[in-house]
Amino acid sequence: MKKIVLMLLALSFIVACKNDSQENKGTANINEKESLAPVSNEVLESAVIYEANIRQYSPEGTFDAFTKDIPQLKELGVKVIWLMPMYPISMKKRKATGDKSIEDIEDPEERKKYLGSYYAISDYSAVNPEHGTMEDFDELVKTAHDNGMYVILDWVANHTGWDHKWITENPEYYTKNEKGEITDPINADTGESWGWTDVADLNFDNPELRKAMKQEMLFWVKEHDIDGYRADAAHSVPTDFWEDISKELRAVKPVFMLAEAESPKDLFHNAFEMGYNWEGHHLLNSIAQGKATAEEWDAYMTKIDTTFQDDDYLMNFVTNHDENSWAGTVKERMGDASEAMLALTYTLPGMPLIYSGQEYDMDKRLKFFVKDTIPKEKGKVYPLLEKLGALKQTNVALHGGKEAAAYTHVNTSNEEKILAFKRNKDGKVLYYLANMSPEEITFKVDIDGEFTEYMSGSSMKLSKDQELKFKAWEYKILTN
Incomplete structure (x- = not known):
């Protein structure tokens, strides 16, 4: 009898332990899911954003190939991953080469090479099987979250493939010409096509289209836990x-919204946290090419200070998918000024961007409509991005979000060059000082004062009557 009682006690102990283990496991899973705090301005103040071109990121061009590298992005201070469109791409009128569409390519094997534009979407609620x-997509999002990063999707609301x-099924959703034919996007100023013949323009005057589009956007937040767009x-698209x-998205969870735009300004009042610093980027290109001066940059910063609200901010970049494929590589556009310009994008108010391949010194224009691959060998830029990312993360003087550190112009004896x-906030001070000439x-x-030159780690003492000599495109980041 004793043996039976002991056996029953042992069995009940095992069951209790198992139940306790299951409860703890459940709690652990909940805690793991909640380990990434909701996206917030506090996080975004010191964030770096990474634009992931899944097609060209690896030879495979797959989610899995990118996912395995996500932990490495922490080395660069990345907090937000922006995925270029990863939805199925339309075959009809697909862009091929030059002015040709895929219908103009007769050879079936040749046609297979043309993968089309990421922005000619055939289904908003699916992933490109390529x-x-x-x-696999869900695993990418989970891996990003497990590594303290948020995922936003590229959303193409203006048109479909x-x-x-x-x-x-719903031709009334689209813009039509006088003949009742669906059109590609038209330039409102000229009345002519933009040349985006592989897409059909959507008409946001139609309330039913708006409802349908909202449901598509809510799908990814509700069902796949993404963090914005x-x-x-x-x-x-109407503001x-x-x-x-x-x-509606924020009623589900906090999200981060980035607009590929810097106007109209009311986009940033209630809809978007951040916009593109397109004008600033083009000005940096011009300075690097000797077509503009440091003085013009100062004037630009004064202008945006008066035209944007205090809690609006912009994304700063030396490259992105458009610039790389169509305008040229960083070296093509900025030459020897490249490093000074990259450091500048990290020290300005706003958020710095890294585009796939930039971290590996990519010096080629990625093909847009066919398969290509970024380099994967670390050179000069990777350690530079590591160092700049660490500074962005740890120094409040570089806060760039809704509570950005102050930005103040400093006088020099040569304002043109x-x-x-x-930059300063909460007692922390940082100076950016650069020769913007060749x-x-x-x-x-x-x-x-006395400072640490951040990039070299050396001490540097400055006084107003001291003469400094900077080489072409030389820059210093001074911290207190």
């Missing part, structure tokens, strides 16, 4: 649509 499965089911050509959907400004410059700057 990249993998929906389960010509294979989208709405073309036949980058809105392609956001200015081409009130973005305001409405942003409100020398760029100098101060020649050696001797100058004085209105700075007094």
Whole structure:
């Protein structure tokens, strides 16, 4: 009898332990899911954003190939991953080469090479099978979250590909010409086509289209736990649509919204946290090419300070998918000024961007409509991005979100060639000082004090009457 009692006690102990283990496991799973705090301005103040081109990121062009590298992005201070469109791409009118569409290519094997534009979407609620499965996508999002990063999707609201089911099921969703034919996007100023013949323009005057589009956007947040959107050509879609959907998304969970636009300014009042610093980027290109000066940069910063609200901010970049494929590589556009310009994008108010391949010194234009691959060998840029990312993460003087550190112009004896400004917040001070010209410059700057030159780690003492000599495109980041 004793033996039976002991056996029963042992059995009950094992069951209790198992139940306790299951409860703990359940709690652990919940805690793991909740380990990434909801996206917030506090996080975004010091964030770096990474634009992931899944097709070209690896030879495989798959979600899995990118997912395995996500932990490495922490080395660069990345907090937000922006996925270029990873939805199925329309075959009809698919862009091929030059002015040709895929219908103009007769050889079936040749046609297979043309993968089409990421922005000619045939289904908003599916993934491109070339990249993998929906389960692979979910694993990407989970891996990002496990590594403290948020995932936003590239959203193309302005148009669909010509294979989208709405073309036949809901033709009233689209813009039509006088003949009642669905059109590609038209330039409102000229009345002519933009040349985006592989997509069909959507008509946001139709309330039913708006409802359908909102449901598609809610799907990814509700069902796949993504953290927001980058809105392609956001200015081409009515601001009130973005305001409405942003409100609905935020009723589900906090999200981060990035507009590929810097106007109209009311985009940033209720709909988007951040916009593109397109004007600033083009000005940096011009300075690097000797077509503009440091003085013009100062004027630009004064202008945006008066035209944007205090809690608006912009994404700063030296490259992205558009610039790389169509305007040229960083070296093509910025030459020897490249490093100074990259450091500048990290020290300005706002959020710095890294585009796939940039971290590996990519010096080629990625093909847009066919398969290509980024380099994967670390050179000069990777350690530079590591160092700049660490500074962005740890120094409040570089906060760039809704509570950004102050930005103040600093006078120099050569305003045309020398760029100098101060960032400060909560007692932390940082100076960016650079020769924005291709020649050696001797100058004085209105700075007094002892500093650490961040990039080299050396001490540097400055006084207002001290003469400094900077080589072409030389820069310093000074911290207190």
